[in-house]
Amino acid sequence: MTAQKVLTMGDLQQDTPVRVEVDGVPIAVVLDSNGDxxxxxxxxxxxxxxxxxxxxxxDTLECWxxxxxxxxxxxxPLNLPAYEPVPVYEVTIDGDDVLIDPAVTKVVN
Incomplete structure (x- = not known):
């Protein structure tokens, strides 16, 4: 699978999550206050x-x-009741396009 365009940078507002679905995988995309x-x-x-x-x-997203x-x-997760992590996906910015490959998760130690 390859990275797919899910949004443009113009679709994102700072600190406002956006739900996208890529190949049936639900993903929350966030533009944080640092511009990441x-x-x-x-x-x-x-x-x-x-x-x-x-x-x-x-740099956190809290479940409502x-x-x-x-x-x-x-x-x-940084606090209970959740104790299992959620996957984190690689994001590529190509010009104004935001691309994500749901088959590629980041490995973070």
């Missing part, structure tokens, strides 16, 4: 809740339902 674009799995690992309906603060915050860089 992140892509993480859109489903909270604590419950079947869309993270793109949540809140961005710094139970308050688990996930690192946008690593996918790791």
């Amino acid at each position: 674009v992140h892509a993480i799995g859109d489903t909270c690992t604590h419950g079947d809740i869309s993270l793109s309906d949540g809140f961005v603060e710094g 339902a139970h308050g688990s915050a996930f690192s946008l860089r690593t996918g790791r």
Whole structure:
């Protein structure tokens, strides 16, 4: 699989998650306050809740339902009740296009 265009930079607003689906994989895309674009799995690992309906603060995305915050860089939950990470996807910016390959996840230590 190759990276696919999911949005343009103009579709993103700072600290506002956007839900996209690539080949059936739900992904939350976030433009953070530093201007970095992140892509993480859109489903909270604590419950079947869309993270793109949540809140961005710094480099975290918080699930609106139970308050688990996930690192946008690593996918790791930073507090309970979630204890399993969400996948983090490589993002490529090509001009104004935002591309993601859902088959390629970042390995973050």
